[in-house]
Amino acid sequence: MVKYKVVETTLVTDDTLEDILNEWSAKGWHYDGMQFAMREASKRPAMAFVLFTREGAKDA
Numbered sequence: 163m164v165k166y167k168v169v170e171t172t173l174v175t176d177d178t179l180e181d182i183l184n185e186w187s188a189k190g191w192h193y194d195g196m197q198f199a200m201r202e203a204s205k206r207p208a209m210a211f212v213l214f215t216r217e218g219a220k221d222a
Contacts, residue, residue, distance in 0.1 A: 165218035167191050174198070174207045182212050191216050 169182050183193060191214035198207035 163218045164215050166194075167214040167216075169212045169214070171210050171212070172208065174210045179210060179212065186212070186214050 167186060169186060171178055171182060179196070187193065194213040194215045196213065197211045199209040199211075201208045
């Protein structure tokens with residue numbers, strides 16, 4: 163069974179995203195993708211959602 167983890171951040175910088183990737187990868191999660199929420203008035207994202215997966219225990 164695949165487990166999913168979504169990490170949300172409102173501080174969208176290269177350092178913050180790198181920290182999230184390194185932290186959760188070290189905990190055994192595998193990077194699956196990243197989504198950005200954009201502001202209309204800016205070219206910079208307002209938020210980022212970093213997606214991870216890993217194999218979980220099967221339910222009995």
